[in-house]
Amino acid sequence: MLEQLPVLLLPWFAEHRRDLPWRRDREPYHVWLSEIMLQQTRVEAVRGYYLRFLERLPDIAALASAPEDVLLKLWEGLGYYSRVRNLQKAAQCVMEQHGGEFPRELSAIRALPGIGDYTAGAIASICFEAPTAAVDGNVLRVILRLTVCADSPADVRVRRRIGESLSAIYPAGHCGDFTQALMELGATVCLPNGAPQCEVCPLRSLCEAHAQGTELQFPTKPPKKPRRIEQRTVFVLQCGDRLAVCKRPSRGLLAGLWQLPDVPGKLETAEALRQAEQWGVHPTGIVKTAERTHIFTHVQWDLRGVWLTCAAEAPQFTWADENALQHEIGLPTAYRQFLDLHAE
Known part of the structure; x- marks a missing residue:
């Protein structure tokens, strides 16, 4: 044949x-x-x-x-x-x-x-x-x-x-x-x-x-393994015309890529403000919050995005303006989807 x-x-x-x-x-x-x-x-x-x-x-x-x-x-x-x-x-x-x-x-x-x-x-x-x-x-x-x-x-x-x-x-x-x-x-x-x-x-x-x-x-299909679900809170930290970004760990999911700051779990508003204060960015207001999902092959991220205005650029982050975010810094889609929150 x-x-x-x-x-x-x-x-x-x-x-x-x-x-x-x-x-x-x-x-x-x-x-x-x-x-x-x-x-x-x-x-x-x-x-x-x-x-x-x-x-x-x-x-x-x-x-x-x-x-x-x-x-x-x-x-x-x-x-x-x-x-x-x-x-x-x-x-x-x-x-x-x-x-x-x-x-x-x-x-x-x-x-x-x-x-x-x-x-x-x-x-x-x-x-x-x-x-x-x-x-x-x-x-x-x-x-x-x-x-x-x-x-x-x-x-x-x-x-x-x-x-x-x-x-x-x-x-x-x-x-x-x-x-x-x-x-x-x-x-x-x-x-x-x-x-x-x-x-x-x-x-x-x-x-x-x-x-x-x-x-x-045909072809026969093996049973799918359920995705592991993880919850995270993603922060859009804005100081003036710049946003905070940082590098992910060198191993694991999205290893070594740029990201918006995040923490495990879905934080309520008061908890998110406390977390931002611990980073030393001195939050001054909440612009927007939103829920998003991002699916990897074997993992699903359930994400809460929190956009905060800040009074200080904490040194543990890199602070990037719009031009850098558009032309120089590559953000995975899981994070980039939160950059439009203020326009919604």
Whole structure:
């Protein structure tokens, strides 16, 4: 069955491929950057980030030498900030170990920080026409439905087995297009949950799940673990035209990123004022309070935001004006969402 995929998918992809900025060339830096950005992030959300990132850091050398605050600001709002830190570590490896030239061999690509089997396969096939499959969630879904395979998509052995089966049928001279065709089919046609568009799928004549009417049973889904819920109070401390920010701990969630000051638990107004007084900012008034929620993969933050005007800039904080907050300091969305409280 799988050996028929290139014949069916390549003409379909040529006609239906989306015009995405990272598909306009096969420069390894561009493909690599897009694949890292697209991990757990929607295509439409990535477009603007991708173009802004390349405008500021146009090549691997620029990425390797960029200050961390510049990197984090460019990544602000994309989340999973370890991705951009690993991106820079890998760029530094390319500069130091490969003379600034992105490696062509799969093993060398795979050895770079932050690059796993999927990303290495994507880069090797798209940029260097290597017959190496890139098996992400979209590709897994396509193959598991085609073959009515009930194996868990979370099992790394299943991913590797499918990757080996696909790599064996890669068409010489069209490896990059075949990789992208598989991705495109899963992203636009063989959709998850209740939305597969079987009537326009170029593989519907092969698909065993479609023949059985069991598309929605594949891939099988392991039971979800409940998210841990944490409560926090976030402070917007305003002194004149500047707001207080600080760095998060170097380990743990959002490690080393800028944040608004916060404390565990949801503080009542009087408690929040006492906390601010303990910091030495001498609060003079409450501008606004609000409730927000921010969801990470395994943790949910239930947040209470408190905007206070202050009489003193306590030295344990960095005090940033609007220009710095907009152009220099990258705040994760969990905190940045409170900067508009006064406008509500």
